[in-house]
Amino acid sequence: MMRSLNAAQMEVVRVHRKWCKDSIYALQHDQPVPQYTLFLSGPGGVGKSHVIKIIHHETIRLLQRLSGHYDPDELSVLITAFTGTAAFNINGMTLHSALGFGGGPKKSNEYKPVGSEKLHNLRLRLGKLKLLIIDECSMLGSDHLYHTHRRLEDICGTCDPDSRFGGVSILAVGDLFQLQPVGQRHVFDLPTDSYAKLHGSLWEENFTMMELTECVRQREDQDFAQLLLRMRTAECTEDDITVLKSRIISKTDPHYPSEVLHVFKTNREVDDHNKDHLQKLSTQHFHIQAIDTKKDIYTGLVDVGSYKTSNDRGLKETVSLAVGARVMVTVNIDVSDGLVNGALGKVVGIDNTQNDVHTVLVTFDSDRVGRQAMADSQYKDSYPGAVPIKRQTLPILTGSKQSVQAQRAQFPLTLAWGCTIHRVQGKTLDRIVVSMDDKSNFSDRSLSCCHEPRHDLDWSVPSRY
Numbered sequence: 001m002m003r004s005l006n007a008a009q010m011e012v013v014r015v016h017r018k019w020c021k022d023s024i025y026a027l028q029h030d031q032p033v034p035q036y037t038l039f040l041s042g043p044g045g046v047g048k049s050h051v052i053k054i055i056h057h058e059t060i061r062l063l064q065r066l067s068g069h070y071d072p073d074e075l076s077v078l079i080t081a082f083t084g085t086a087a088f089n090i091n092g093m094t095l096h097s098a099l100g101f102g103g104g105p106k107k108s109n110e111y112k113p114v115g116s117e118k119l120h121n122l123r124l125r126l127g128k129l130k131l132l133i134i135d136e137c138s139m140l141g142s143d144h145l146y147h148t149h150r151r152l153e154d155i156c157g158t159c160d161p162d163s164r165f166g167g168v169s170i171l172a173v174g175d176l177f178q179l180q181p182v183g184q185r186h187v188f189d190l191p192t193d194s195y196a197k198l199h200g201s202l203w204e205e206n207f208t209m210m211e212l213t214e215c216v217r218q219r220e221d222q223d224f225a226q227l228l229l230r231m232r233t234a235e236c237t238e239d240d241i242t243v244l245k246s247r248i249i250s251k252t253d254p255h256y257p258s259e260v261l262h263v264f265k266t267n268r269e270v271d272d273h274n275k276d277h278l279q280k281l282s283t284q285h286f287h288i289q290a291i292d293t294k295k296d297i298y299t300g301l302v303d304v305g306s307y308k309t310s311n312d313r314g315l316k317e318t319v320s321l322a323v324g325a326r327v328m329v330t331v332n333i334d335v336s337d338g339l340v341n342g343a344l345g346k347v348v349g350i351d352n353t354q355n356d357v358h359t360v361l362v363t364f365d366s367d368r369v370g371r372q373a374m375a376d377s378q379y380k381d382s383y384p385g386a387v388p389i390k391r392q393t394l395p396i397l398t399g400s401k402q403s404v405q406a407q408r409a410q411f412p413l414t415l416a417w418g419c420t421i422h423r424v425q426g427k428t429l430d431r432i433v434v435s436m437d438d439k440s441n442f443s444d445r446s447l448s449c450c451h452e453p454r455h456d457l458d459w460s461v462p463s464r465y
């Protein structure tokens, strides 16, 4: 694995190895372990995830075993990513579940400390953490970074005002040319949290950058790789424009790839596209209502209904489905099994009685997704290769001031013949259709963010949508 690294990748690993050796010396001499905060930058396909895997392996090999402090239950390095999809790709956890940020719906961006029992459990697991790796850090907002700092301070019991991230080293990996995190400031901006303002930008003040630039994914098609790099920085040449225009296709073209994932800018365009496709299916259509429950704090009576919320947390009020529908998972059901927010598949069965749908059976595009769920499935003989998806229950906020807590039970699915550009960020797709309708008004940057196409990408742009 190490021998295949190019010079820039090797340099990152060399810097990390030096830190491992310095840390071993510190551990052996009862000194504080040195800290580094590094941003590993680079566009898609330059081997950032590859380097993460090597660094993870090297840290365990060098730091845990050679320091003479080896304890298999003691985590010295943790791989995380902001989204479930990114976490699954690198065999990691989401940052939220790793640091216990999960929990209920949030009304503000202020940092919330965890209760003593949860903190005790976090300390047992992460009290010896030396390195936290955060992949796809462009999706991390400045408040998320601040919360990570505070949570690590809490876990490590640090009260030195000059300490950052509890003394834990941070390797943040990603491409800041990607889209701004949804509802958050960029990771390098000032956080909104009122205490955080005392710190300034944790990113600007602490992180140094190393960059990978050689594209290793599209090696066989360097021209295409270079075109994508120029799109990323909005520096397309005339030739690039000609190549891109050659991919424009009319919806009436007999080769129009209507089944390929369509990418739009707005939710309304996505909904229209998905409804169009659903209507074409001759199988029975189901419009499944969320089951919302709310308990009266005075009487204890449970009220069942369907409530309005400004943040459905991925559980829609109504989920429309039919056998044959393309769908996307909208909640992280089981990250280690790849059943993550963003996983794409097709409905192959719907187990229902007259009154209710019990289970939706989905075959996923990636055979890595849902292997465990399939092995445990009661439907494995009747629907081989299908993953049973059940309703998930999450707390939501409702009421005129969004101050009443309710529970929503709903299938964590949405139709996915089309989706917004934000939903494909960080995905590796063989083919996409990008709607270039006037309404979509994509910037060059948005388009290059829907990156990761491989050399054989069929990147189609309908001339009129």
Ligand SMILES: Nc1ncnc2c1ncn2[C@@H]1O[C@H](COP(=O)(O)OP(=O)(O)OP(=O)(O)O)[C@@H](O)[C@H]1O
Pocket: 004, 005, 006, 009, 042, 043, 044, 045, 046, 047, 048, 049, 050, 051, 216, 217, 426, 452
């Ligand atoms: N030095 C290398 N030699 C050969 N193959 C490599 C090398 N580095 C990475 N690869 C391979 O290139 C492909 C892309 O690498 P990787 O997924 O690590 O890129 P990335 O920068 O993380 O991309 P993304 O931002 O899309 O996640 C992978 O299949 C990986 O195994």
